[in-house]
Amino acid sequence: MPPAIEIKNVSVKYGNKIALTDASISIPYRTFSGVVGMNGAGKSTLFKVIMGLVKPESGSVTVCGDEPKLAQKHGHVAYVPQAEMVDWDFPISVTEVVMMGRYGNQNIFKTPSQEDRMIVDEALEQVKMFEFKDRQIGELSGGQKKRVFVARALAQGADILLLDEPFAGLDAVSEKSLISLLISLKESGKTVIMATHELTSLPNTCDHVALVRYTIVAYGPTSEVFTEELVSKTFDGLLQNIKFN
Amino acid sequence: MDIIGFILEPLQYAFMFKAVVVSVVVGIACAILSCFLILKGWSLLGDAISHAVLPGVVLAYMLGIPFGLGAFVFAMIAVLLIGLIKNNSKIKEDAVMGIVFTTLFALGLMLISKIVSSVDLTHVLFGEVLGISDSSAWYTTITLGIAAAIILTFRKLFLVFCFDPTHAQSIGIPIKFIHYSFLILLAIIITGSIQTVGIILVIAMLITPGSTAFLLTKNFPTMLQIAVAVSVFSSLVGAYASYYYDISTGGTIVFVQGCLFMLVFTYQKLMTK
DSSP states (O other): OOOSEEEEEEEEEETTEEEEEEEEEEEOTTOEEEEEOOTTSSHHHHHHHHHTSSOOSEEEEEETTBOHHHHHHHTOEEEEOOGGGSOTTSSOBHHHHHHGGGTTTSOTTSOOOHHHHHHHHHHHHHTTOGGGTTSBGGGSOHHHHHHHHHHHHHHHTOSEEEEESTTTTOOHHHHHHHHHHHHHHHHTTOEEEEEOOOTTTHHHHOSEEEEESSSEEEEEEHHHHSOHHHHHHHTTTOOOSOOOO | OOHHHHHHGGGGSHHHHHHHHHHHHHHHHHHHHHHHHHHHTOHHHHHHHHHHTHHHHHHHHHHTSOHHHHHHHHHHHHHHHHHHHHHTSSSOHHHHHHHHHHHHHHHHHHHHHHHSOHHHHHHHHHOOSTTOOHHHHHHHHHHHHHHHHHHHHTHHHHHHHHHOHHHHHHTTOOHHHHHHHHHHHHHHHHHHHHHHHHHHHHHHHHHHHHHHHHHHOSOHHHHHHHHHHHHHHHHHHHHHHHHHHOOOHHHHHHHHHHHHHHHHHHHHHHHTO
């Protein structure tokens, strides 16, 4: 089976600023990958490359066997934004947010079809948010907010879920239940990729790890890649209190 | 005089009928746009564009073409200049907007002082809907009508553009195209509204109705309806106030809008105590 994401020798520049150099990564289907690295090391750029939002200067990108633009059309990749990037006062309900996942598939001039509504309801059931479907999105707890955006990804029918700092600002209980939701999604066939600073819990959460420092320093099963040597190389050796195998 | 007579009697005059129609169309278009503008956080950009169009209005006056057309050209110049400077310098966007719009506004003032009489200056700066010409009335009604219809037709796209552009882009919605379409619609609605409320106050039409509605509801369709109701009511009060009491139309419209906002704000603060 070909990998879910295949990035080969990709370089990205913003003006004169180099964001990624000669980065290569091959992420298999049905894995839960953690992407770690310092701020500004290229994690967001990697996500943008996967979503087709930036065009690399060189190298090739394949997402579910498609070019990034075609992958967008097919809705292969769904993005769960950082909490701070969302306007929680926005006059929009839980259902309406999840329905935005259907915009790629539906005729946006028409009211949503019966099928769209069913898909949205099912997605909400799956993340256990159905009973909150008519709430305005600001009226939810941090963990519930995340679940709504995961539901949007499911309604989109995406095979790949990208999550940006999903645990930022969550309490321990919400974090735990979000982790078990993401793991169950992986087991049901999704490919989950998240950028995170939570290095402590990483070995219990992710089966794969990508270390990012202006390129992909290393990628592979957590037990092989999440080692003291490689991680301190990624973080300039500034690490404390992390247990390695 | 009874209330129906109070409302209907002025409408037998063509100039007043025109003024009422134009005010209502301006009220509707501005209200619809305002809901998106405040959610996107582009109020300051609206302010910048509305001031920057002054030289266009003066040049249009010289050339004898509708104000809106000249204004539109300068609205585009302002948007392009702001984008150009922001992307090529370290100056922050709010400062860039401030520089661009004041410079263009100043150019407009220079042109006015050389060319147009002071009576016309007041009209441009503060609006005068009772004296609107037939051609300007048609121009305003048609362009604003079309602009409002476009926004409503594509409202889902504009909403996802305001709420989560990254998601929109990741599923292949052409977000850059929507971005520029929104800017152009903003320019069209600002320039079409100038005749009614004037350059200085048009920004209020684009912020206040949406903000009042935003305080009152958590549902977007309801927000649109409230904004339109608030805006049209204010526009009508403005038009009749000019007719009966010879008070500035634009001034009245914006003042009524501001009072309604304060009323809603105060009511809510008192109720939640």
